[in-house]
Amino acid sequence: MPIEIKMPALSPTMEEGTLAKWLVKVGDKVSSGDIMAEIETDKATMEFEAVDEGTIVAITVPEGSEGVKVGAVIATLASDDEDAATSAPKAAAPAPKAEAAPALASAPAVAASPAPMAAAAKAADGDRVVASPLAKRIASQLGVDLGKVAGSGPNGRIVKADVEGAKGGAATPAPAVAAPAAAAAPAPDFGIPYEAEKLNNVRKTIARRLTEAKQTIPHIYLTVDVRLDALLKLRGELNKALEPQGVKLSVNDLMIKALAKALEIVPKCNVSFAGDELRKFTRSDISVAVAAPSGLITPIIVDAGAKSVSQISKEMSALAAKAREGKLQPHEYQGGTASLSNLGMFGIKQFDAVINPPQAMILAVGAGEQRPYVVDGALSVATVMSATGSFDHRAIDGADGAALMQAFKQLVELPLGLLA
Known part of the structure; x- marks a missing residue:
C-alpha cells in the first residue's frame, strides 16, 4: 500500500509552512533518516527527513509552495515490495501556491488552533514506540523518553523534529489571539510610490507574537x-x-x-x-x-x-x-x-x-x-x-x-x- 508523506509540524506553533526545496525527485529511492526537503516554518528553515524506506512515486506539492497546511499530502512513497507504477496516485495534480492576500486590504482571519499532535506512536501488536532510526539515535543522545513524545510523522511515527521539540520543553502551543473586533481599513498610500514585499513566515510570527505581547501583558x-x-x-x-x-x-x-x-x-x-x-x-x-x-x-x-x-x-x-x-x-x-x-x-x-x-x-x-x-x-x-x-x-x-x-x-x- 502506498505511503502518503504529509506536511509535518516542525514546531509546536506551526500550522502551515513553505515547502522551500525538494532534495529528492520522482523515482528516487529513500531510506529512513534521509533528508527529503527543506521546509520554512514560522521560525526557521528546517530539514525534513524520511521515516520509511521506498521509492518516490509522486510529488504533489512543488517546491516554493507557500501556505501548505500541516497534514497535507506532499508526496507519495511506494515501499520496496510494491510496484511503483501501480502505487502512484492516478490524479496527482500539484497543489497550487497559496494566493497572496491583497496588501493591507483587510485584517487576516485568525488561524484555527493547530491540530493536536498525534499521541505517542504505538505499534498495533504491543507497546513498541514507532520512531525513525535517526529520531531514536537523537533521543538516546539527548536523554528523551520516546514513550512520552508525540509523533508528527506518518501514522504517528516519531521523527527528529519531535524529539528535538520535546527536549526543548515547549510542547504547549501559545494561546490563540482573540479575533479583532473589526477588519482593519486599508492604509492609504497618499499616492506615494512603493513596493509591496510579501511577509515571510518568520515576519508573520514576529508580528503576531509582539501584538499579542503588547495587548495582553x-x-x-x-x-x-x-x-x-x-x-x-x-x-x-x-x-x-x-x-x-x-x-x-x-x-x-x-x-x-x-x-x-x-x-x-x-x-x-x-x-x-x-x-x-x-x-x-x-x-x-x-x-x-x-x-x-x-x-x-x-x-x-x-x-x-x-x-x-x-x-x-x-x-x-x-x-x-x-x-x-x-x-x-x-x-x-x-x-x-x-x-x-x-x-x-x-x-x-x-x-x-x-x-x-x-x-x-x-x-x-x-x-x-x-x-x-x-x-x-x-x-x-x-x-x-x-x-x-x-x-x-x-x-x-x-x-x-x-x-x-x-x-x-x-x-x-x-x-x-x-x-x-
Missing part, C-alpha cells in the same frame, strides 16, 4: 545606569588569557552571564505567568535576540548562570551563526526563562524592549559611552551604559524588578562576581 519598565569601566578592564584581561584557545569575549557574553546570575540572586524574577499559576524556574536560560535575514530570532544559552563566560561565548557564536543561516533547531530557540536584547553596537543609548511571551522579563542594553559620573563624591568621566528591564507586572512586582536591576548593576560594576 502589562509591561513595567525599570532603568539603571551602569558603570562599565571595571567590566571592560576584566574583559581585556580575560581575552588575553583566552587568546591561545581562540576565544574572544564580547561585552554581550558578559551581559548574558550577569543577567543569569542576577536571576539566581532574585529568583522572583525568574518566573512565567501561566493563567492560574506562577511558574518558578530553577535554572536561568537566557534567550538572546539575534537579527537574522528572515527576521529576529532568539537562540538560547541554557543554564547560563552555571556556565563559564568562555563557554557562553563559544555557544553564542555558534548559535548566532546558525541563526543567520536559518539552521537553528527547535530546541535551540524554544523555551528560555528571560531575554536579553543589545542594541549598543548601533549607538542606541536606551530603549524599552517588548517581552517575549511566555517569559516575564527582557533586559534591553544600550551603548556604553563616556559620561560625567560622580565617583566617591567627586565628578569624573566614566564609561556608562543604560539598561532597561521590561517586566510582566502580573508575575513580577515593581520592587522585585528593581531588586533584579540592582543585582545586575552590581554584578557588572564588580565583575569578579561573574567568575565565581
Whole structure:
C-alpha cells in the first residue's frame, strides 16, 4: 500500500509552512533518516527527513509552495515490495501556491488552533514506540523518553523534529489571539510610490507574537545606569588569557552571564505567568535576540548562570551563526526563562524592549559611552551604559524588578562576581 508523506509540524506553533526545496525527485529511492526537503516554518528553515524506506512515486506539492497546511499530502512513497507504477496516485495534480492576500486590504482571519499532535506512536501488536532510526539515535543522545513524545510523522511515527521539540520543553502551543473586533481599513498610500514585499513566515510570527505581547501583558519598565569601566578592564584581561584557545569575549557574553546570575540572586524574577499559576524556574536560560535575514530570532544559552563566560561565548557564536543561516533547531530557540536584547553596537543609548511571551522579563542594553559620573563624591568621566528591564507586572512586582536591576548593576560594576 502506498505511503502518503504529509506536511509535518516542525514546531509546536506551526500550522502551515513553505515547502522551500525538494532534495529528492520522482523515482528516487529513500531510506529512513534521509533528508527529503527543506521546509520554512514560522521560525526557521528546517530539514525534513524520511521515516520509511521506498521509492518516490509522486510529488504533489512543488517546491516554493507557500501556505501548505500541516497534514497535507506532499508526496507519495511506494515501499520496496510494491510496484511503483501501480502505487502512484492516478490524479496527482500539484497543489497550487497559496494566493497572496491583497496588501493591507483587510485584517487576516485568525488561524484555527493547530491540530493536536498525534499521541505517542504505538505499534498495533504491543507497546513498541514507532520512531525513525535517526529520531531514536537523537533521543538516546539527548536523554528523551520516546514513550512520552508525540509523533508528527506518518501514522504517528516519531521523527527528529519531535524529539528535538520535546527536549526543548515547549510542547504547549501559545494561546490563540482573540479575533479583532473589526477588519482593519486599508492604509492609504497618499499616492506615494512603493513596493509591496510579501511577509515571510518568520515576519508573520514576529508580528503576531509582539501584538499579542503588547495587548495582553502589562509591561513595567525599570532603568539603571551602569558603570562599565571595571567590566571592560576584566574583559581585556580575560581575552588575553583566552587568546591561545581562540576565544574572544564580547561585552554581550558578559551581559548574558550577569543577567543569569542576577536571576539566581532574585529568583522572583525568574518566573512565567501561566493563567492560574506562577511558574518558578530553577535554572536561568537566557534567550538572546539575534537579527537574522528572515527576521529576529532568539537562540538560547541554557543554564547560563552555571556556565563559564568562555563557554557562553563559544555557544553564542555558534548559535548566532546558525541563526543567520536559518539552521537553528527547535530546541535551540524554544523555551528560555528571560531575554536579553543589545542594541549598543548601533549607538542606541536606551530603549524599552517588548517581552517575549511566555517569559516575564527582557533586559534591553544600550551603548556604553563616556559620561560625567560622580565617583566617591567627586565628578569624573566614566564609561556608562543604560539598561532597561521590561517586566510582566502580573508575575513580577515593581520592587522585585528593581531588586533584579540592582543585582545586575552590581554584578557588572564588580565583575569578579561573574567568575565565581
